[in-house]
Amino acid sequence: MFSNEDSILRLKDASRAMEICNACRYCETLCPVFPQITQFRTFDKPTLNYLSNLCHNCKGCFHGCQYAPPHEFDLNIPKTFSELRVDSYIQYAFPNILGKLFAKNGTVVSILIAVCIGLLFIAGAYFNSADSLFTAYDGKGSFFKVIPYEIMTLVSGLICLHVVIAFIVGFRRFWTENGDKMSELADLSLWKYAMGAAATLKHLDGGDNGHGCNHIDDRFGHSRKWFHHGVMYGFILTLISTTLAAIYHHFLGLHAPYDFDSLVVITGTLGGILMVIGCIGLTYIKIKADPVPISQKLLGMDYSFIAMLALVNITGLLLLIFRDGVWMPSLLCIHLGFVLAFFLMMPYCKFVHLLYRLGALLKYAKYVKNNS
């Protein structure tokens, strides 16, 4: 499915498409890809990797293209680019061998991993420390009665380390591929542009007059932006929550579970709810959307990512609700199972979109800067 031969054909198709666009330029203000391509005459692999990651799949250039199928030029840029993006993820993945996981990102696989980890925990907990998995523990530190603190910290620490290394290597591969130097990243103005664009998702507005993008059909709208905001800011809130919890634990000696009115619980809950709403919304858009500009091959990866995100949060919210009851130990194991599976998959699933999209925005910021 993502074999080398396919990838070569895709590169050819994308470069053909970009040459047509370059002679047309009608989409000039729809998204950053189009002003950027005016700088090129030919399109090599690194350039196409960059452009495909600069594309945020809004489909504006599909619905507005006079050469979209049934025209014999058969331009389907969102579809071509979305598959090319995955080729690039595979190419950048560290260790390389795990890049193969991108092609096998099905929902079932991910959930299976999560369930396995959950069961492993349950088994571990059963044999080791917990008196019973169906006891209601309460009070501070109750979670650690199920899974010992050391194990929790060690496992999450190792996984985090792995994710950080994989991300740094992947990003470096992406960034330097077109000849950009790592040292250029010291230019803060690039970060200002890229972070601003990411924080507001300004490129999902479809242009300066902010009419939105084509997510479902040829109508412009903002729904995808809002649901994406839900996921993104929800994720940030849960990260804040986790960080706060770590600080409380290590520096203030306050142990989980935290009170309902504590900042940890408030940010975590809010984040969780936002992410669940965002995931449901994004799934709805995917189901309703015109299938032609969507790569059917990638739906498995997209849905599995959304499902994992949603499940991490749903199990987290359930744990919050039932944390004083007999279901807590098993819910905790399952929730941690999903969290761990999610983090394990992070460098090899749709999550890397965040990494390379930011990288592409940084590259684009360079272009904007040089041309203003």
Place this chain on the structure above:
Amino acid sequence: MKKIIVIGGGNAALCAAITAAQEGAEVTLLESSPKLWRGGNSQHTRNMRVYHPKPTTTLVESYPFEEYYEDLLKVTKGETNEELATLAIKSSIDLYYWMEKNGINFQPSLKGTLSLSRTNAFFLGGGKTLINREYQIAEDLGIKVLYEHEVLNVNLKDNSVESLDVVSPSGKLKLTADAYVAASGGFESNRDWLREAWGEQSKNYLIRGTKFNQGKVLKSLLSQGVQKVGKEEQGHAVAVDGRAPLYDGGIVTRLDCVPFGIVLNDEGNRFYDEGEDFWPKRYAIWGRLVASQPNQVGHVIIDSKSFDLFMPSVFEPTKANSIEELAQKLSLPVEEVIKTIDEFNAAVVEGDFDLTKLDNCKTEGLEVNKTHWARRIDTPPYYGYTLRPGVTFTYLGVKIDKDARVYMEDGKPMTNLFATGEMVAGNILSQGYLAGIGMTIGGVFGRIAGKGAANV
């Protein structure tokens, strides 16, 4: 409630249909193409020429009425219907604001590349995005859109339309309404009609736009005593890449490299001053120039000095390391080509090459001189592009008045037929072309026709 039928599915038809519906009429729109091909030539457009006394959100500076009118007189050599031209120009700004109000997006003026952002309003994302939006507005207003419904005949009695003969996927239909708007474009895609009008050579013409503009409504009307405007052989054609598709090649097949080299015909000879003028004049004349050459082709020859100076083209050029090899690859008579190029090179007077103005690089002493941007063709690799005429649209149409009402040959206005778009462009454009005025004519008279039809 008045029942209106609009014939056609491009910008002109949609402006009429939307206006009629906004006036409270019950509107049906008949588009001969399937949904995926809807929008006629309008789907291939980029912009619309708009008069504006002051800047708008997307149009810079001002484009005074007088200047617009002058520009029109220049291209038509003074031959236009003053009343209608004035109306079209003056109403173009209202059309712009009306579109904006209805949620049609224009793109902010571009820096640098296009000097047209003063005179022309660019549709954000191009004509297809515009068309999509127009169909959405129509849908929201409850307009019934029937795709794959082609009008074969408009049945006239006295000076009224009685009914329409239509073919649809479910067979032949006879449709009637209180009033009708004809907006079904020109006849450029009808090869038989092109041959009648332009002779055998038209078989080598490519059509830049839709294959659905067969001119059937136009033919039906003209054959029943409706007054004609414009000449059959007038229209707009540009030089396009010879490898462009037969239909719907759209914008990308245009070739912008003519002033950078020389253009040879199939016999290996030059035939016109390649450095005469800038785009867009150059753009408009080369279609006709090439059409008058043997086999209706021209071959642009440039060398590597110029390769990066013009808009990229979609098709790869023919490339060779010597003139001889290039001539062979282009199937041109080798000796003749070498001779032409040698003569040309010898006649070049060195100057300061400057793309941005009519510079002083020229040739002297040739039968056909190149008056600007002349540089020797001497630096391999050499490149060749083959040009063919690409028809944009035809000017033959029906006579209308300022209410977009159609007239009979005997001078009587028709009671219930209005027309707009390409099929009335000939009222204003007798010849020549002013970039962006096609959409203006269609939109302005579309709105007038829609309003008129809703209030017959």
